[in-house]
Amino acid sequence: MTAFAIPLASATLLPATPPGFRFEVLHESRKPGSRARVGRIHTPHGVIDTPGFVPVGTNAALKGMTNAQAASCGVQLQFCNTYHLMVHPGVEVVEAAGGLHRFMGRPDGPPLITDSGGFQVFSLGKETNDDAPELKRRAAARGRNAGTLLSISERGVRFRSYRDGTVLRLTPESAVLAQKSLGADIIIPLDELPPLNVTRERLARSVELSHRWMTRSLHTHLADPRQQAMYGVVHGGTDRQLRAHSVEYLSGLPFDGYAVGGSLGRDRDEMLALLGYVLPLLPREQPNHVLGIADPASVERGVPLGADTFDSCFPTQIARHGTLLTASGRIHIGQGKYKSQHDCPIDPEAASGADCCDGVSRAYMHHLYKQREPLYETLASMHNVRFMMRMMATLRERILADDL
Numbered sequence: 001m002t003a004f005a006i007p008l009a010s011a012t013l014l015p016a017t018p019p020g021f022r023f024e025v026l027h028e029s030r031k032p033g034s035r036a037r038v039g040r041i042h043t044p045h046g047v048i049d050t051p052g053f054v055p056v057g058t059n060a061a062l063k064g065m066t067n068a069q070a071a072s073c074g075v076q077l078q079f080c081n082t083y084h085l086m087v088h089p090g091v092e093v094v095e096a097a098g099g100l101h102r103f104m105g106r107p108d109g110p111p112l113i114t115d116s117g118g119f120q121v122f123s124l125g126k127e128t129n130d131d132a133p134e135l136k137r138r139a140a141a142r143g144r145n146a147g148t149l150l151s152i153s154e155r156g157v158r159f160r161s162y163r164d165g166t167v168l169r170l171t172p173e174s175a176v177l178a179q180k181s182l183g184a185d186i187i188i189p190l191d192e193l194p195p196l197n198v199t200r201e202r203l204a205r206s207v208e209l210s211h212r213w214m215t216r217s218l219h220t221h222l223a224d225p226r227q228q229a230m231y232g233v234v235h236g237g238t239d240r241q242l243r244a245h246s247v248e249y250l251s252g253l254p255f256d257g258y259a260v261g262g263s264l265g266r267d268r269d270e271m272l273a274l275l276g277y278v279l280p281l282l283p284r285e286q287p288n289h290v291l292g293i294a295d296p297a298s299v300e301r302g303v304p305l306g307a308d309t310f311d312s313c314f315p316t317q318i319a320r321h322g323t324l325l326t327a328s329g330r331i332h333i334g335q336g337k338y339k340s341q342h343d344c345p346i347d348p349e350a351a352s353g354a355d356c357c358d359g360v361s362r363a364y365m366h367h368l369y370k371q372r373e374p375l376y377e378t379l380a381s382m383h384n385v386r387f388m389m390r391m392m393a394t395l396r397e398r399i400l401a402d403d404l
Helices: 067-072 082-087 091-096 118-123 133-141 172-182 200-222 240-250 268-281 296-305 314-320 362-370 374-400
Strands: 022-028 037-043 046-050 052-055 078-080 112-114 149-152 157-160 167-170 229-234 257-260 288-290 309-312 323-326 329-332
Touching: 022 374, 037 374, 046 052, 046 374, 052 078, 052 314, 052 374, 067 374, 082 091, 082 118, 082 172, 091 172, 118 157, 167 172, 172 200, 200 229, 200 240, 229 240, 240 268, 257 268, 268 296, 296 309, 296 374, 314 323, 314 374, 323 374, 362 374
Parallel strands: 052 309, 078 112, 229 257, 257 288, 288 309
Antiparallel strands: 022 037, 037 046, 149 157, 157 167, 323 329
């Protein structure tokens, strides 16, 4: 055992759920074969209905949307990225403002969740897949050595800032302390994210390293909980034996919830098959989160497997590139056929008043998109986020009716 490893037995002596955080299950579907459930996650900054969609605001902002606009679309929980906030403006600036909620002008909520920063660090490494194109573009613009993973050790990781090439270190302890300064309601411990195509031996070593890092993270967190909850992250790639081992280890620790992370497969079917195996292994009395996946098709098929929340930048990202979500499928508003659809709302099947862009035609959205008007990104992002929130509400209704 290394100097940094913490025995499982010692971790089980730590206190559990912090004040202000609670998960309650309101209804479990009676449909045969379904593990879907409707619940509520209570946090110091508000309640989150589950199953729920969590939009990603990388730099403590949903692109193109104000807090009021996000609230009008039904956003109850927002994801912010620790790595970006460490690089700019710096966690000390956010802490001086009174934490993320006050910094963002939303002191009374709704709740926030932050990651450890590890995903961004490992996405910039030479051996990872291209999971962070935005970061890589920024890195490339600042020189070949900017924004790269330098080393991984038992202590943590060393990397260069994508902003100015400064060498930074991220450890399990520093990742937690950064999130303490940010003050999110739910925080994520540091974990390693190897690429999809690695040997089983390499993957197994990664899982064990992540377990040691997360145990250290949990000790640091529980030394000063600050009414924050921490989710453990289940790893193991597509190897079911390693995934089961990860669940067994982490469920023996007093995490407040669990997230399924790492590589989930090469396509949606492989991902859903893996989730169908992993989710039933997780403690049923705590919330389960799927990291980085939230396209409508995956969410609708993932909810019956037992997932409670999903996060992704997908809806807002595709909105900026011209793709809008509708009940009949995706449309690309830049196509010429929408130029003259004056009497057609973006989603004709949405109930009146349910669309954030109610009263705006496809023709107008086509015009804004083609002219690169900033208003387009606001309306499109609001539309797609509202679509996801309506979809989650419908899924909750179906679960309550035992139809999902």
